[in-house]
Amino acid sequence: MTDRPQDKDAANSMWGGRFAAGPDAIMEAINASIDFDRRLYAQDIRGSRAHAAMLAAQGIISDSDAKAIGEGLITVLSEIETGDFPFSAALEDIHMNVEARLKDIIGEPAGRLHTGRSRNDQVATDFRLWVRDQCDAAIAGLQALIRAALSQAESGADWVMPGFTHLQTAQPVTWGHHMMAYVEMFGRDLSRFRDARRRMNESPLGAAALAGTGYPIDREATAKALDFARPMANSLDAVSDRDFALEFLSSASICAVHLSRLSEELVIWSSAQFRFVSMSDKWSTGSSIMPQKRNPDAAELIRAKIGRILGATVALFTVMKGLPLAYSKDMQEDKEQVFDAADHLMLALAAMTGMLSDLTANRDRLEAAASAGFSTATDLADWLVREAGLAFREAHHVTGSLVALAEKKGCDLPDLTLSDMQAVNPAISAGVFTVLGVHNSVASRQSYGGTAPDQVRAQIARWKEILA
């Protein structure tokens, strides 16, 4: 960061009219945001170009000044993009850095750009534009992730695996069904980003410092130029609220929870004890001391991202809570949290998409595990109700006795003989064996949204249509 003497003069010329002395060095350090808000440069320049064009169209500044400003801003943009821009902490933030440089380049007309505008509506506009882009990136990332989960679901729509509750074997489900559960979660995440984007898509520009302006500005025009649906209807609200950032962070947090849960399952499933899945080498690491190891580091890191994303969310809620209207400098603390959360969410989405695409589910292991732990006990109880006329409570009890018997004999339920079963309840007939296998079990779960392969395939088809 260069801090040239002329930067201090430039800063002074922007707001220092009533100040006798410059800021203390520590004041400059706590006040400056340029180290991080330089990320808003493209949005800042876009907003300024729209503003200058509108000022000229309204006859507030001359066409030639607007032209000089517009061209100068393009030069500034290319300087920043090529790394030739002299960022300065004395110039506090991206807004003053850009404007000061514009003055270097085009001279006096630069001073007219800030007519009918304040850094308060400027930063609110820049940041909304930036967060809106991040919503688009999250939506695209989630679409890719959903496609990866869908293709896993499709290849194993009828592969049986254990379904768990309490991480104890509960009932057999299908691999496709399990993958589609995440498709639903990520689908809701996607719709949350869409909703948030739609709500934030209003322009704060022209709210000025807080009260609007006496210049005959055209807020509809700047809103349109920036692809906002409309201008925000209350100038105090426009410069004060950061709910759009909170909504983005909240949506990101919920999405990160989903990513974290899937990661946790992949960590468990790839362990030597489970071996439900094999992670590709591309997404694993070895150990420097234990040659046999293949660690699911990517999954673990994605699992952890919720920590910083939720941390950012809590931080910004805490900053915003209790602030009086309208703008307070506290709100400068919004950006780093959102930048960090967005970066890590996009990384986590991309890593999960890659990991899932390169993942191999071990069909035989899944099926073997599905049969263990008396996973078809509920099917047996249901059969007793349906075919032997028992009340469910009684059927539950009889099944419990049969499980205990199988446990004693060291076998699974389908391995019990008919006479073993009839000794427990004489109403049992040979037909019982048709429901005991795990394939029979999943095929019978035909209720809407159930685990039967037909149901799973119907949901896959529905999602393909949604994505098409």
Ligand code: ARG
């Ligand atoms: N850098 C400031 C921020 O990020 C810009 C707005 C400054 N406004 C002001 N009244 N000092 O919030």
